[in-house]
Amino acid sequence: MLPLAAAALAVLSACPIAYAMPPLHRPDDFDNNNGTTNGTTDGNSTSTDPMAACKLPAHMNVWLSSGFAPTFDCVPSQGTIRGFMIFVDFPDASANASEASPKELYDSLVPAASDWVQTSSYGQLSLDITADTSKFHRMPAPTTSYGWTAMTSEMHTQYIRDAVDAYLEGQELPKAVDVLYVMAPPSAQTFFNSLTSSFRPTVRSKSGDEVTIAQRACTMGVDVYGPTTGYRTLVHETGHTMCLADYYPTDRMNPLGYFVAGFSLMGDSTQPGPDHFAWDKWRMGWLPDTAVECVGVSDMMTTRHVLTPMEQKPRAGETQAVVIAVSDTKALVAEARTQSGVDDQLCGPGVLLYTVNTQVASGMGPIRVLNNTPDRYTCGGYPGNRAPLSLDEGRSRSLTAEEFGVTVTLTDQAMDRFTIEVKHI
Numbered sequence: 001m002l003p004l005a006a007a008a009l010a011v012l013s014a015c016p017i018a019y020a021m022p023p024l025h026r027p028d029d030f031d032n033n034n035g036t037t038n039g040t041t042d043g044n045s046t047s048t049d050p051m052a053a054c055k056l057p058a059h060m061n062v063w064l065s066s067g068f069a070p071t072f073d074c075v076p077s078q079g080t081i082r083g084f085m086i087f088v089d090f091p092d093a094s095a096n097a098s099e100a101s102p103k104e105l106y107d108s109l110v111p112a113a114s115d116w117v118q119t120s121s122y123g124q125l126s127l128d129i130t131a132d133t134s135k136f137h138r139m140p141a142p143t144t145s146y147g148w149t150a151m152t153s154e155m156h157t158q159y160i161r162d163a164v165d166a167y168l169e170g171q172e173l174p175k176a177v178d179v180l181y182v183m184a185p186p187s188a189q190t191f192f193n194s195l196t197s198s199f200r201p202t203v204r205s206k207s208g209d210e211v212t213i214a215q216r217a218c219t220m221g222v223d224v225y226g227p228t229t230g231y232r233t234l235v236h237e238t239g240h241t242m243c244l245a246d247y248y249p250t251d252r253m254n255p256l257g258y259f260v261a262g263f264s265l266m267g268d269s270t271q272p273g274p275d276h277f278a279w280d281k282w283r284m285g286w287l288p289d290t291a292v293e294c295v296g297v298s299d300m301m302t303t304r305h306v307l308t309p310m311e312q313k314p315r316a317g318e319t320q321a322v323v324i325a326v327s328d329t330k331a332l333v334a335e336a337r338t339q340s341g342v343d344d345q346l347c348g349p350g351v352l353l354y355t356v357n358t359q360v361a362s363g364m365g366p367i368r369v370l371n372n373t374p375d376r377y378t379c380g381g382y383p384g385n386r387a388p389l390s391l392d393e394g395r396s397r398s399l400t401a402e403e404f405g406v407t408v409t410l411t412d413q414a415m416d417r418f419t420i421e422v423k424h425i
Contacts, residue, residue, distance in 0.1 A: 054294035054323040056331055056358045064245035066366040067329075067358035068283055073200070074243035075178045075215050077284035078124050081238065084174050084214070085110070085131035085181040086167045090143045095136040095185040102133040105183065109224065112231035117238070119342050120275055121286045122313040127238070129181065136185055137166040143184075148191050148221070153198065160201045160217050168203070179241050180214035181234075184221055191221035194233055196240035216241040232269040239266055244280060250363030259365040261384025263337070263352060272345035272380045277367060278310045278321035278335040279356055291320040295422060304411075307334065307351060307418045311341030324404055324422060331356045332370075332404045336418040337388055347379035350388025351410050351418050353399055372396045389420070400425065 049055065058067035075081060087102040089095040100108070114127040139162055146159045163182045167174075180201055184191045197217040202210045218237040224230045240246075247267035248256040255268075262271025264280075281287045291314045293305055308318045324332040333356060338349040353370040360366040371387035373396045379385040389397050389410040398409040405425055412419035 049289075051289050051292065051294050053296045054292070054325045054331060056325065056328055056356065059329075059358055062359055062361050064240075064243055064362035064366075065358045066245055066279070066283075066356055066360075070243040072198075072243045073215065075241040077121075077242045077286070080126045080128050081179060081241070082177045083127065083129035083179040083181055083238075084177045085129055085183060086163060087131075087133070087136045087183045087185070088139050088163045088166055089136040089185045090139045090141070090188060092142040092144065093185060093188040093190075094138075095187060099186055102131070102136060102183070105225070106131050106133050109231045109234050113234040113238070116231065116235050116342055121281075121284075124286050125284075129179075131181075132167065132171070137163070137169070139163065139166055143188050143190050151195065156195060156197060156219070157199065157201075159219060160197065161203065163219075164201065164203050164213065174213060176213055178215050179238065180217040182217065182219045183224070184219070186222055186225050189222060193223050194218065194220045194237050196237045226270070229270050232265055232274060236265050236269050239276075242284060244276075245362035245366050247365075247367055248363070249365065255382070257382040257384060260354065260367055260369045261371070261382040261387060262347075262380050263354075263369055263385075263387075264367070268382075271382070271385065272347055273337060273343045273385065275311060275337075275341060275343045277333070277354065279323070279331075279333050279354075279367065281310070282321060287320060288314055290314075290316070291318065293319050293322045295322060295324045302421060302423045304419060304421050305334070307336040307420065309338040309340060309349075309416050310335045311338060311343050312416070322420070322422065324406055326404050329358045330404075332401055332406065332408075334408055334420055334422075336416075338416060347385045348388070348390060348392065348395075349413075349418075350390035350392075350395065351408070351420055352388045353401070353408055355401070355404075370399055370401060372399050 056067045058065040058070040060071045064072060110129050117125050117127050147155050160182060200212050201214050201217045202212050205211045224233040244266050247260045247264050249258050257268045260267040262268055263273045264277055265274040278287060282292055295303055305319055305322045308320055310320050314320060320335060322334040332353065334351055334353050337343060337346055337352050339346045355368050357366055369384055369387050371384045373386045386395065389399060391397055391410060391413045398407060400407040407423045407425055409421045410418060411421050
């Protein structure tokens with residue numbers, strides 16, 4: 001989701017209920033195919049897990065903390081996410097005959113988003129999004145009544161309820177799904193960004209009871225209709241339903257790539273390296289523990305690691321991320337990025353280094369890419385897109401992270417193998 005004064009999930013979630021969610025227990029209506037809950041364990045409990053030192057636990061008082069075992073009512077990140085999509089228009093922003101039909105809009109977004117998720121998750125997550133493409137259902141109020149540019153949680157709740165009510169005129173109540181997608185028409189230009197709810201949308205049944213219809217709702221603005229990357233907005237919002245944070249600065253004081261350059265769909269989704277970080281893939285259960293090497297603060301010797309590309313499906317005996325934990329809230333991560341998978345337009349292969357801080361909230365820089373390549377080596381609009389360590393001329397092959405007390409050096413780069421040395425200083 002692109003920036004907004006009360007940006008997206010980060011601000012909509014300011015409603016106290018978002019912080020009061022109990023640990024995730026999915027009711028039967030929301031069971032997915034394999035019953036996983038983001039592939040995580042409770043990092044706050046005593047564990048014999050040899051990787052426990054690097055599985056930094058999420059903090060419930062930090063909105064969308066980027067640690068393990070979040071307690072924000074996450075949609076599971078393995079198996080199948082079941083979604084239902086409805087299209088709405090407004091008295092002051094009607095879907096006229098010159099615009100694409102709901103079916104055409106659906107076809108331009110959902111198949112591409114599904115393919116992206118399948119590729120990024122190594123086939124461990126699927127999107128099953130059905131839709132009512134019969135027409136745009138007319139909302140009861142104009143776009144101006146919903147305060148999109150300064151939307152509160154209460155206003156978002158009303159918008160979703162109005163959309164569902166508009167759909168239900170002459171329709172059966174839909175079966176509960178994981179994610180409800182509400183699509184505004186391209187003519188609703190004031191809805192310039194997309195938002196994800198921090199609550200479970202409900203409708204009132206004929207008997208007067210409140211009925212939950214989804215675990216989360218994504219209300220899509222016109223940013224989803226971008227000519228080449230609009231489908232990535234759909235994936236971005238779906239990422240929030242799985243408790244992924246915003247990695248762009250939501251205060252609007254800096255460019256979208258200020259924290260992570262172009263290296264995550266949860267940052268600037270238009271960039272050439274939009275795949276999820278290996279850290280997030282590990283948290284979501286897409287990367288197994290065997291693909292991660294954990295270096296604790298007590299490991300004071302120099303260590304060497306051979307990384308295979310994060311975009312490749314995990315294979316036995318190969319490492320795709322090195323995590324250097326300095327506390328139970330901070331870690332430095334190294335991963336290899338190459339021009340493959342959904343990163344096929346990446347500026348160049350190399351070893352990406354970034355920090356993780358589980359005490360930093362969504363939109364405030366919980367993940368930050370490290371870069372000491374000179375600014376003149378730009379690509380895709382951000383100097384940070386050349387951040388990965390590389391043996392290529394003009395690129396940096398070593399970086400010292402003072403806060404973590406280590407220097408990481410790329411010592412060999414051959415085909416899809418990247419050898420790094422982690423030296424404590």
